[in-house]
Amino acid sequence: MASVDPRTTTAAGSDIRVRFCPSPTGLPHVGLVRTALFNWAYARHNGGKMIFRIEDTDAARDSEESYQQLLDALRWLRIDWDEGVEVGGPHAPYRQSQRHGLYREVLDKLLAAGVVYESYSTAAEIDARNEANGRAKQLGYDNFDRDLTDEQKAAFRAEGREPAYRLRVPDEDLTYVDLIRGEVTFPAGSFPDFVIVRAGGVPLYTFVNPVDDALMGITHVLRGEDLMPSTARQLSLYRALVDAGVTDVIPRFGHMPLVLGEGTKKLSKRDPRADLFLQREKGFTHEGLLNYLALLGWSIAPDRDVFTLDELVAAFDIADVNPNPARFDQKKAEAINGDHIRMLQPADFAARIVPYLVARGLVSNPPTDEQHRLIAAAAPLVQERMPLLGDAPDLLGFLFVDDVDYQEDALSGLPDNADEVIVASVGALEVIPEGEFTAAALQDALAGALVEGLGLKPRVAYGPLRVAVSGRKVSPPLFESMELLGKAETLRRLDALVRHRR
RNA sequence: GUCCCCAUCGUCCAGAGGCCUAGGAUCCAGCCCUUUCAAGGCUGAGACACGGGUUCGAAUCCCGUUGGGGACGCCA
Numbered sequence: 001m002a003s004v005d006p007r008t009t010t011a012a013g014s015d016i017r018v019r020f021c022p023s024p025t026g027l028p029h030v031g032l033v034r035t036a037l038f039n040w041a042y043a044r045h046n047g048g049k050m051i052f053r054i055e056d057t058d059a060a061r062d063s064e065e066s067y068q069q070l071l072d073a074l075r076w077l078r079i080d081w082d083e084g085v086e087v088g089g090p091h092a093p094y095r096q097s098q099r100h101g102l103y104r105e106v107l108d109k110l111l112a113a114g115v116v117y118e119s120y121s122t123a124a125e126i127d128a129r130n131e132a133n134g135r136a137k138q139l140g141y142d143n144f145d146r147d148l149t150d151e152q153k154a155a156f157r158a159e160g161r162e163p164a165y166r167l168r169v170p171d172e173d174l175t176y177v178d179l180i181r182g183e184v185t186f187p188a189g190s191f192p193d194f195v196i197v198r199a200g201g202v203p204l205y206t207f208v209n210p211v212d213d214a215l216m217g218i219t220h221v222l223r224g225e226d227l228m229p230s231t232a233r234q235l236s237l238y239r240a241l242v243d244a245g246v247t248d249v250i251p252r253f254g255h256m257p258l259v260l261g262e263g264t265k266k267l268s269k270r271d272p273r274a275d276l277f278l279q280r281e282k283g284f285t286h287e288g289l290l291n292y293l294a295l296l297g298w299s300i301a302p303d304r305d306v307f308t309l310d311e312l313v314a315a316f317d318i319a320d321v322n323p324n325p326a327r328f329d330q331k332k333a334e335a336i337n338g339d340h341i342r343m344l345q346p347a348d349f350a351a352r353i354v355p356y357l358v359a360r361g362l363v364s365n366p367p368t369d370e371q372h373r374l375i376a377a378a379a380p381l382v383q384e385r386m387p388l389l390g391d392a393p394d395l396l397g398f399l400f401v402d403d404v405d406y407q408e409d410a411l412s413g414l415p416d417n418a419d420e421v422i423v424a425s426v427g428a429l430e431v432i433p434e435g436e437f438t439a440a441a442l443q444d445a446l447a448g449a450l451v452e453g454l455g456l457k458p459r460v461a462y463g464p465l466r467v468a469v470s471g472r473k474v475s476p477p478l479f480e481s482m483e484l485l486g487k488a489e490t491l492r493r494l495d496a497l498v499r500h501r502r
Numbered sequence: 503g504u505c506c507c508c509a510u511c512g513u514c515c516a517g518a519g520g521c522c523u524a525g526g527a528u529c530c531a532g533c534c535c536u537u538u539c540a541a542g543g544c545u546g547a548g549a550c551a552c553g554g555g556u557u558c559g560a561a562u563c564c565c566g567u568u569g570g571g572g573a574c575g576c577c578a
Contacts, residue, residue, distance in 0.1 A: 023578050058578060123576080138503060138574070164576050181507070190505050191574075198576040205578045229506055229573035255507080264570055295514060295527085302516040303526045322515075325571065329513050332528040342541075385540035395539090443537075451537095462537045474539040 004175050004183075005235070007242055009249040011219035016048030018220050019213065020074075020081070023055040024066035028073040028276040029269055030328060031224065031259040034293040038256060039222050040079045041294070041316040051216055052084030054095040057208055062097075073276055077286045078309070083216075091216040096208050103203040106211050106246055107165060107196070113244035116196065118163035119145040120156040141166075141192040165197040169236045176235060178228075179220070179254030180321045186232035194233055206230070210237045214247035221253045222318060225325070226266075228255045254318050257297050260327045273328050283356060283390030285344075288337030295336070296326040306339045338387035350379035353392040360393035362400040374399055377484055381476035395476060399484060404471040404493060406500065413473055418464040419501065421456070422494050424449050425465055429491060437487040439479035446479070468497035 011017070018039040022032055043050040052074070056062040071086065083089025093099060110116040121129075121144050129144065130137055146168060148156075156163070169192070175185040196207035203211075213221060221234075231253055238250045261267035267274050279289060291307060294300075300307050300315050307315075341349065354375065357363045363371040375396075382395045398404060415421070428449035432441055450461035466475050469482060469490065482490045 025578080055578070061578080119576090136503065140574075166576095178507095184506075186505070195576045200576085202576085204576070206575095209578085224572095225507065226572055227578095232505085257508080258571075260571085266571080292514095297515090299515045299526090301526090305515070305527050324508060324514095326515090327513060329528070332514065335528060338541090382540090384542090387540090446537085458537055466538060470538095472538090476539090478537050 004177055005239065005250055007239075007248070007250050008176070009219045009251055011249075012046070014047040016043060016046045016220055017051060017216070017218050018043045018048065018222055019051040019053055019216065019218050020079075021053040021055050021209070021212070022070055023058065023061075024063060024070060025058070025061045026066060026269060028069055029267075029274045030276055030279070030289075030293060031267060031274065033073065033077065033276055033289075034259060034296060035222070035224055035256060036074065036077075036079050037290055037293055038298075038316075038318065038321065040081075041313055042220065042222060042318050043082075044313045045316045048219075049082040050080070050084075051089070051091075051218065052081035052087075052094065053212060053216070054085055054097075055205065055209065056095055056097045057203065057205055059097075069277070076280065077290060096212065099208070099212070100203070102215065103197075103208055103211060104201075106215075106241075106244075107203070107207075109244040109246055110167075110196075110240055111165070113240070114168075115240040115243055116165050116167055117146060117193075118148065118153055119166045119193075119195065120148070120153070120161050120163055121145055139192070141194070143193050146193065162199040164195045164199040166193040166195050167233075167237055167240060169193050169233070170239065174232050174235045176231065176253055179222070179252055179318050180257075181255060181323050184228075184231070186235075191232060196237070206233055207237070210234045210241065211246070213251060214238065214241050218251050219249075220318070221251050223253075223255060225255045225258050225323075231255075254321070255323075256321060257323055258325045259296055260325050262327075264325075267328050273330050279333075281390065283386075283388030283392075284333070284337050285340050285352065285389065287343075288340035289333070291340060292333040292336045295332075296328070297321045297324070306336060306343075334387040341386060341389065342384050344383070346380055346383065347376070349383050350376050353379065353389050353396075356390050356392045357396065357400070360397065362393055362397055371400070374484065378476065381480050385476075394472075395474075398470040398472070398475070399481070404468070404496065406467065406471040406497075407473065410467045410471060410473045411501075414464055414467060414501075415460055418467075419498055421450060421454070421461060421464045422468060422498055424454060426491060426494050429487070429494075432487065434487050437483060437490075439477070439483045442479040442482050464497070465494070468494045 020036045020039050040050050054067060081087065083091065084094045107116065121141070126141055127137060129142055130139065135142065145166070172188045173185050175183060177183050194206055195204060197203045235250065241247050242250065259267045261271045261273065272278055287309060290309060294312055295305055298316070298321050299305065300311060344352065354367060357375065358365045363375070367375065378396050378399055382392065386392065386395065425446060428445040429442070432445055450456050451458060454461070462478055466473070466478050469475065469478065469485065475481060485493070
């Protein structure tokens with residue numbers, strides 16, 4: 001009869017310690033971000049601690065660049081940590097590549113406790129034995145070296161072989177209560193004794209991950225569903241760790257649903273939607289992206305899905321997370337982001353679009369005082385009409401260039417009487433004094449000349465002016481745009497379009 | 503092949519036995535507002551995978567089927 005190990009932690013509230021422990025390989029992925037977010041939110045909600053550790057145990061794939069990107073990502077997202085890389089803490093160091101001495105000590109304790117043994121079998125030998133015994137190859141290792149005598153070990157050593165170390169896994173069912181999925185049982189014998197330290201002494205992930213969790217006092221392991229099957233191995237290692245006196249409690253586990261891409265497949269690292277920095281370049285705010293990601297498996301209320309990070313923290317509980325895999329929907333993510341953009345204070349919004357204008361070469365870096373003034377004045381015109389901060393250059397670009405870049409569709413959409421409209425407009429605008437060139441005055445003058453005077457529908461009347469001013473069919477509100485440009489520049493642009501059409 | 507997980511509108515989420523003629527968001531369609539586009543408002547289309555139980559009563563509990571996903575390394 002399966003039962004939960006009584007040594008499982010009962011930590012709650014401020015005793016909760018969670019960790020985020022990525023390996024520095026490749027670009028930060030949105031799935032990774034959601035894992036970090038839920039860990040962080042759980043810690044913050046409960047007043048517990050968030051530990052940020054780096055699992056750089058694979059020298060071949062890890063890179064310093066990737067490590068820096070991870071830091072950049074979390075800092076941009078405002079996901080902070082109480083202990084870990086950069087900030088230090090009582091369990092430093094927090095990069096596994098700097099903890100080898102610790103792993104050696106733990107291995108010695110496990111060896112002394114008799115729960116780990118030396119294994120000399122090579123992969124080829126294991127395969128050969130399986131074949132000879134009519135045992136399926138997928139079953140893997142056959143626990144051959146479990147009871148090697150000292151003489152046998154000496155003989156292998158004499159051949160120049162170095163042992164790998166394997167954990168003697170318990171021959172009984174392993175049960176735990178998943179924080180998201182409830183009770184889960186792995187039947188006895190579903191996996192063989194596994195290697196924890198490679199021949200040559202390099203410790204493996206299957207070893208260092210639980211060891212660090214134990215050493216760092218992690219109470220709640222919240223990770224991706226893809227790691228769920230390895231929980232059986234972790235549990236068996238944990239028991240060994242307790243038996244060997246390395247730790248005295250076993251953490252609780254919660255497995256978050258996968259983030260899917262198109263169809264039913266896991267969101268690929270190659271999928272552009274998965275690339276955190278690409279999403280940032282497109283113009284996601286950290287608030288919007290985090291809000292959307294939180295929606296993948298969780299909700300704050302039945303009838304609401306836009307919320308602040310503070311609200312998320314106040315409401316979050318890992319037990320409320322839905323176990324279903326969720327698809328990343330770019331459209332909805334952008335819609336949520338648009339809501340967050342609209343929630344921004346005007347000055348904050350203006351500041352946030354600056355990097356995008358700079359990137360497009362529309363303003364200098366940093367912008368001049370004059371450019372700052374223009375950005376601040378123009379920002380309110382576009383804040384509610386963009387789902388992404390990256391839409392700013394297209395919408396506001398016309399304000400920062402001397403020559404209007406006419407879009408093809410804008411030109412071709414011009415009515416036949418465009419010149420007539422512009423000429424009439426110029427007449428109406430010329431009489432407005434420089435100091436009274438305001439949106440309200442412009443609207444009065446243009447409505448009088450075009451809508452009443454020429455009897456045009458507003459859509460027809462203002463279209464040519466919009467193209468003359470912005471070069472586009474879609475732009476910020478016309479009169480306000482003209483006010484920002486000023487009388488002289490506005491008239492110059494109207495004239496320029498007429499010339500351009502000749 | 504073995505083990506594990508999952509199953510409500512196209513998508514995401516709500517629903518922990520009667521409040522469900524299943525609710526919200528997104529997307530799509532239409533209307534309103536309107537100087538374009540948005541935003542905003544309104545309306546509409548759209549789902550409990552299937553089959554058995556349990557129960558007076560099931561989207562909700564149990565079993566099975568089907569479907570999907572994940573894991574099975576001296577990778578992480």
